[in-house]
Amino acid sequence: MPSFKRGLLALVLIGTPTMLPAAPFARDASSRRTAATFTGTVRGRVVDRATNQGIVGVQVSVVGTTVGAQTDNSGAFVIRGVPAGAQTLRVSRLGYRLTTAPVSVADGGEVTANVSLEPAVARLDEVVTTATGSVSRREIGNVVASVNADSVTKVSPITNVNELLQARTSGVQVLQGQGVIGSSSSIRIRGVSSLSLSNEPLIVVDGVRFSNDPEPGNLSAGVRINRLSSLNPEEIANVDIIKGPSAAALYGTAAANGVVIIKTKRGRMGGARWNAFGELGLSQLPNKYPANFRSWGRNRNVTTGVIAPAAVQCRLAASAAGQCVIDSLSSINPWTSEFTRPFANGPSNSGGVQVSGGTEAVKYFVSVNRDNEVGPYKMPAFEIDRLTTLRGQAPRQEQIRPNQLRNTSVRGSFSFPIASTANLDISTGYTDRDLRTPFDGTFFAGLSTQLFTAPGFKNATNGTAREFVGDIYSVQQRLQLQRAFGSVNANWTPIPWLALTAEGGIDNANSNNSQYQFPGEGTRVGLAWGPDASQNFSGIDIARTNSLNYTSTLRAAGTRQLTSTLNSVTTTGAQWFRSGQYQLFGEGYGLGVGATTLTAAQQRLATTNTVENSTFGYFVQEQLSWRDRLYATVSARTDLNSAFGRSVGNTVYPAANLSYVISEEGFFPKYAWLDRVRLRTSYGQAGLQPGATAALAFLQPLTYPSLTTSGAELPGLTLQSLGNQELKPEITTEFEGGVDLGLFKNRLNVEITGFNKASRDQIFNRPLPPSFGAGNTQTVNIAKVVNAGVELQLDGSIVESSPFTWGVRFNGSRIKNKLVDIGTVTLATPQGARNVVGYPLFGLWDRPYTFADANADGIIVASEITLAAADSFRGPTLPEYEAGFSNTFGFFRGLINVNTLIDYRGKYWNSYGIGVSRCVTAGNCPTVNVPGSSLESQAAAVAASSGTLRNTRWGIFQPNDFIKLREISVSANVPERYVGRYLRGRTAQIVFSGRNLATLWTKYPGIDPEANRSVSNLAGGNDDLGTPPAIRTFNVRLNFGF
Amino acid sequence: MNIRTQVGALAFTAMAAGAGLTACDRITDPLLDVDTPDIVTLDKAASAAGAQSLFIAAQGDFARFIGGDRAGSSPLGLNLIGGLLADELISTRSGTEHVDNRSVLPATFPSNSWTQVGVSYARILRAIKAIETFPPATGGKDQLALLHALEGMLLTVTAETYCNGIPLWDGESDTDPQTKTLSTAELYTAAIAQFDLAIGGTTVANTISMATIGKARAVMNQATPTTRATSFASAATLVAGIPTSYRFNVVFGTSTSGLGNAIYDWANATKNFSAVDKEGGNGLDYISSADPRVKVDPTKVSAGQDGTRTAQLNQYTSLDAPVTVASGIESRLIAAESQLANGDATWIVTLNNARATIGLAPLTPAATPAGQVDQLFRERGFWMYLTAHRLGDMRRLVRQYGRDAETVYPTGSYFKGGAYGTDVVLPPAQEEMNNPNWTGCTDKKA
Incomplete structure (x- = not known):
């Protein structure tokens, strides 16, 4: 038998003796019945000490047994099968202090036990649910968070x-x-x-x-x-x-x-x-959604200086590099436009x-x-x-x-x-x-x-x-x-x-x-x-x-x-x-x-x-x-x-x-x-x-077009997983x-x-x-x-x-x-x-950089950005x-x-990602279009756009x-x-x-x-x-x- | 209940627990039994029928290797990814495409293209082993020859696309795979060996022709600046008998999820990638030339995924559009390059004869030898547009003709901002770093 099974069996057997009844219960050694077979009924009502109103949903249990009940809408409860003799009732409910009450139960009889509870913010005596059933919070050594859904909703x-x-x-x-x-x-x-x-x-x-x-x-x-x-x-x-x-x-x-x-x-x-x-x-x-911008201009031949006639998008960095000349700015907000x-x-x-x-x-x-x-x-x-x-x-x-x-x-x-x-x-x-x-x-x-x-x-x-x-x-x-x-x-x-x-x-x-x-x-x-x-x-x-x-x-x-x-x-x-x-x-x-x-x-x-x-x-x-x-x-x-x-x-x-x-x-x-x-x-x-098949080595069936039979799609098999027996x-x-x-x-x-x-x-x-x-x-x-x-x-x-x-x-x-x-x-x-x-x-990682507006023109270009040697951790x-x-x-x-x-x-x-989409891909954010945009934002957009700067998104x-x-x-x-x-x-x-x-x-x-x-x-x-x-x-x- | 009954109940509980613990397997096995109908266990493939299924899959994966797959996380074929690095395509998808601007990052999209190299190669080898072990009643040798030819073509195109020193499966164990690292030269040598096996192993003309053209292609790539003339002549001899009308296509389907013409899916349909004219200053004039061999409609201009407005690319017009891997036209181009390298003035006649088959006007030879080389490679670029040839040609211009890479590849300002990088080949994807037998590219030269 594997060792774990031996261990579990031992645990069960160790636990078993604790379930044996305690000796004093046997009142008469010659009697065929023990005290545990004498039972009675406990009735009662649980009320709020301050208002004297009945409390619904109170857990009332008999200490040392598994018998108990919950109060009804009027605060009343009935517990049957309570062992006769001196017993202790344990009374608990969220929002009230745990209370115990002694009660004496006669064989075949019925006893009344009324209990009043004092309101408290204390949570210790709340009942929480675990894998082995409901227990009081005080009994478990770990914290259990609770939300009273009924009240919240x-x-x-x-x-x-x-x-x-x-x-x-x-x-x-x-x-x-x-x-x-x-x-x-x-x-x-x-x-x-x-x-x-x-x-x-x-x-x-x-x-x-x-x-x-x-x-x-x-x-x-x-x-x-x-x-x-x-x-x-x-x-x-x-x-x-x-x-x-x-x-x-x-x-x-x-x-x-x-x-x-x-x-x-x-x-x-x-x-x-x-x-x-x-x-x-x-x-x-x-929420406020941003408008989209486009800076317009005309292309400029960097060698001859000739300006082309057609209107094109001319971002700030491109204009600073002399690739185009800006002449206008347009803007539209599709999130608010009537169209x-x-x-x-x-x-x-x-x-x-x-x-x-x-x-x-x-x-x-x-x-x-x-x-x-x-x-x-x-x-x-x-x-x-x-x-x-x-x-x-x-x-x-x-x-x-x-x-x-x-x-x-x-x-x-x-x-x-x-x-x-x-x-x-x-x-x-x-x-x-x-x-x-x-x-x-x-x-x-x-x-x-x-x-x-x-x-x-x-x-x-x-x-x-x-x-x-x-x-x-x-x-x-x-x-x-x-x-x-x-x-x-x-x-x-x-x-x-x-x-x-x-x-x-x-x-x-x-x-x-x-x-x-x-x-x-x-x-x-x-x-x-x-x-x-x-x-x-x-x-x-x-x-x-x-x-x-x-x-x-x-x-x-x-x-x-x-x-x-x-x-x-x-x-x-x-x-x-x-x-x-x-x-x-x-x-x-x-x-x-x-x-x-x-x-x-x-x-x-x-x-x-x-x-x-x-x-x-x-x-x-x-x-x-x-x-x-x-x-x-x-x-x-x-x-x-x-x-x-x-x-x-x-x-x-x-x-x-x-x-x-x-x-x-x-x-x-x-x-x-x-x-x-x-x-x-x-x-x-x-x-x-x-996952269900993660341990298995298997092939996957698929159909493929045939290179030799025109128009035919035939069933094929491919090795899909090596599996892992361990x-x-x-x-x-x-x-x-x-x-x-x-x-x-x-x-x-x-x-x-x-x-x-x-x-x-x-x-x-x-x-x-x-x-x-x-x-x-x-x-x-x-x-x-x-x-x-x-x-x-x-x-x-x-x-x-x-x-x-x-x-x-x-x-x-x-x-x-x-x-x-x-x-x-x-x-x-x-x-x-x-x-x-x-x-x-x-975590987020990318390549850091530093930048400086070397020519003080208010526009950051790729050459004004210095990339670090290695990637760094930005944050979780x-x-x-x-x-x-x-x-x-x-x-x-x-x-x-x-x-x-x-x-x-x-x-x-x-x-x-929205920043990348707008400033890098679409180029419609103000940073890359509107003069006077913050240098830090410009550097972030330019660095993410430049292959020579590894398109780093550090600033994004x-x-x-x-x-x-x-x-x-x-x-x-x-x-x-x-x-x-x-x-x-x-x-x-x-x-x-x-x-x-x-x-x-x-x-x-x-x-x-x-x-x-x-x-x-x-x-x-x-x-x-x-x-x-x-x-x-x-x-x-x-x-x-x- | 009396004490004896209580003790009896306890004893029963303890015994039941103990019995349960000892009888676990008999209880647990049926409780843990689950169905896995979507997978096929390895033992089921060990048969003639299984071998045929592996053969079918190997062909499909080769098609995916060349021409890619449908949109999503599936791999892009080397005709697309190579075209991005070269001058055939630009990226018009959101974000910066590192391959397109020649600044490849190890974890760059799409790493799945490299995955497909390994997958396709391994599946061809497995199919070969399976057919050798479980041959069909008839046609086994022809199937093996086709697989050898596909393997040769895979090795050739991989060598043209990737860096020097790449890992490939050694073909030994399925459950504990290992790889060997092959240099570019070793890849071409291995490819030629495979082509020879294919040529000698079948009488099927289609396979023999494809293998012959592939071998010539590999021989062309093996040339150095000093052996150019003789290597090219050998290649030309090989393909002399291939009819100009010959084509070997890989095919795709529309009913199979995950196997469609990637260029159609990504460029024609979604405009993640687009045709480009004179990319980076050095690229060919694919659009403005209005050449019928490159099917681009400049009158239909629309925005790509990132808003860049480009002309409609119609090179492949449906998901099941085939991609030509080898052709008689390629044979004529090999012959023309050999003639040019050997000082034979009829190189231009060979080119013009090919052009005449589709009604193109004849060319006049350029005035200088360099200009003539440009003419020849321009013809290759247009005839074999988006068929996984152009990147290999650019590398040969640098490697065999001594050109500076920045006069061949796109260079200068990148249209999305910044500038082009200096990459001339692709590296294996980041995931390959988990291979204990591979430590990185030996070099990344053209």
Whole structure:
């Protein structure tokens, strides 16, 4: 038996004795029954100490057992099967101090225990979700970030899960997607670790893996779409973020980048409670876009001095070199010109209804949501008129408004007991999503390139590079997604100290991606995205994908009170996960008039793609707790994955953590201002698996035209991959330590955390020497990356008076990232983002230079620039510093609340692709056209244009730091007595909110410091070319409860 | 539940866990079984049918080597990349094209062209090995001869395009490939050996003609300033019997994703690259001459991808337009150059006879020997426009005729700003630095 199996077996057997019952339970040695079989019922009500109102959602558990319950809408609870005798109830809920209460339970009897809770900002006693189930925050030695989604979505303009996480937790960076309705962002937790694999965290929804893969076959040019976008934030109760391997070890392979654990809303005991909302909104792209310039002149023969008659573009540097003579300057702004302006405010509306409630027989939650959003893109009236004349009919609505999202989501969750000691939770969700996006990205014929690289005068296309805006918007891109997600969770407690759980789920998504333009429509000048003149500039690309993921988990947890002060929880389990993606891609060019499908295309092409992957793992964890203040946990998980090399066996991920609420010790000094001190430390490993076929040597079948048989295309085989029998997962090891403080009667909570995360055996697509003729890369385990940093979280209740309250939350982090080792591989040295040992991943590099206006003519030419001898590091492309600062002001006993959120990112750089496009390629920026432009800008443009200066972009790269006003919301609650009397309801609230409201400060000269087309799961870098800025939204929302 | 039952439940749990651990493989194997229908494992290719598939792929990859691929990240053929470095094309795509302005950076776009050299060469060698091991029922020798001819042509065009001292697969191991470094001279010698194998290994006239012209081309390249006359005469003798109408084309398809005429895709359709007239002062007058051999329409001027306005290039008018690799016209040009090098005044007659086949007016010989050489190379440039010949010709002008590179290659101010660099050849791409057996170009001379 391999050693790891022996080790795990030993761990199980060591843990087993702790599950044996303690001797004193046997009251009568001759009796056939023990005290553990005598049980009773505990009923009660939990209320707020200040208001005496019942508190819903309070966790009430019996210490030393696995039995417990949650309070209903009135604060009432019932716990059955409580062992008879003296017991202790543990009562906890977010926002309140942990409380215990003694209770004496008679065999077969019923006892009432009412508990009052004191409000506190303390987070220590919140319940968070881990791989082994729900635990109190105080029990785990690593930090877990939490977002109460229900509260946030009611008052903040949140449209997707990424916005829910942005700027609300330290160490979690949400890299904004493109400014297109329906686009997705990227999540980075504690930096970037992987060179070749995804840096996205694992997403788990209700215990089941939820795919956040990029939309397969995404044909929306330039728009990043991840599957997480299809999860409706209105359906989420809370989100816990496990930040690193020290906590994620039990999630095994695929968890090295952290885990985002999402729990959807559930029903509670009590009468049906309805919540409905309606929202109207507006989206806009308000940024200032630059005008385009052209300096005109006439060519000059440098030898004879003769001036040619024809008018040509004459840039400053060319005129200074005597190559031409400037005589005029023209300018046009296609972003604002009536002929070409592509933007206009986009309206949106959404609404939803939720109902929850339950009895002892069943608890339920049902939700229906509908969103209709129109993005801020609109065909200008001039173009509508032009196309109406040309086509004989007006353009279609989806061409006039090329960015639209219609989303319907339905969720239902039901929980019911199936025996006195067993219950079943079923949760199902369905999303139907229809997204249209404008043609953009870095396609030459796309919106951004056409307008940014346009000449500085009104040309045949009214001021764009070559395409009419109406034709650009007539290229249609569409994603239709239907996604069904379901999970089943069964819990059985056959004996009070043993809890068995079976969890399973399915995530099934069907998507239809398409990009098309019909005859007589769309871009025409040059091969825009596919079809050309011979194909009537018409065609359709379609990608139809079915994605099917299964998750199943079995878990057993035994809880025993070993002594009066020592408690043990042993958990063991197994998990199997399988993902499959099945795609059919079709391309058809040359459509006849009226034809809209592949079938009618003159040339057709089809390919298929299948990717399957499976993981099987098992885990064991032992937790000892002493006096409910000192917790020690050790665990291990071992995984096998179908993508590992044949000679690689199981991979083991160990973990250990310690949590000590030292302030509860008698010896700890007492201060009036210091309520609580918790020390914590943790260690763990998690992994990331390679691609499905990375370990395999294989040939690829393709068809080729034959040189010997005219007109025939015949099947051929090519060696595509050398494979790697030794390929194993990349392992990330993390050490974390920190302290939690409760100050000033828990009005201020502070969490300070330091971490060091080292990824070894990094999976790297080693570039193969092309002369090998064996594919471009070979996947090897070779690199090492380190991320280290500090995180700070402050939650404070600054003012707590009757007319006015003020709460703040600050979260910030500093994360330093470094590529430590790359083995013997020689890394590529492209301009811009590259990986260099000893420096951050995907840092910006190029050749520095110095310059001087030697002849004082106010124009920099190439000869006045001196290039350095070697490339240098300009800066990282991932922020080293990030922070979020939110304030909540309450007026008139919370009748009116104002929330603000400010977002900061610091110490990082952008390639500034727009600058290159304009000043180097198109030559339409003021720097190269307008006399008097700054010498520094001129030098940057000239250096990037000159082959003798290696076209260095050193001066083009720009610092990207910014502070943004991310959100403001003002909510007004109608007093409950008026809601009941006049509206027959329970609650009513109106909320005015805005998102991405303003850039308060930035060093970045581009349109938006967050615009980044390099945002993706895999790649790094930071470049704003072809990326619209973040959309600003305003919303008014009405929440009504009845 | 009594204590005995509890202990029993625990014992059962422990045993189940232990049994699960020991029985892992029986449980895990079916759970980890996945399908990979898109790939073909190596064992499936070890057969006669597999050998034929490798043969088909080798031909397709050779076509891609010469004439490139469709837009995207696919490689550009050497006729395009060579044309950029020479004077046949300019880059009208966004940004500065380092190959076009002769200041090649190691990681410059498009490194995939070098990748295609290695891929194409390796696939030809694998196909040869496979057919030798698993020959078809009939025609095996003809297939081998064709492959040898393709290998010879690949080596020749590679030697004309890249620097001195490039790595190529040694043909031994598939799973642990190694390379050998070959000098330019060694490449031509190896090419000639391959052409000889092709010529002697088949009776298929098409293959023999292509190999013969290829051999003559390689022989021409081997010449030095002092051996010019004799080498060229040998080459002329080789091709004397090739009919003027002969053509060997590589073909492309429209239904295969990733195999289309790159010049059509990149230059005609998207205008990332464009035809140019008298590039850098030294370039040929491809546009203003209105020569029918170079199909450029100066009346149709439009903006390239970067806004530069250029004439429509119609040299290849569809994705499946073939590219001529060897031709009877090339044979006549070889003969004319040999005659000129050997003082035979009928060199101009040979050129004019070729011109007459498409109705071009006869040329009058230039007044000076240098002018006559210019005339001959101008004819070569126009007849073999965008067929991966021009760069090799420019190098021969420098190497064999003693011209200064800055009087042959485009030079001076670059139209996007700055000035041309001084590169005359291409280097292998950056990724080749991961090859432990290669330390860089021996030299980058013409």
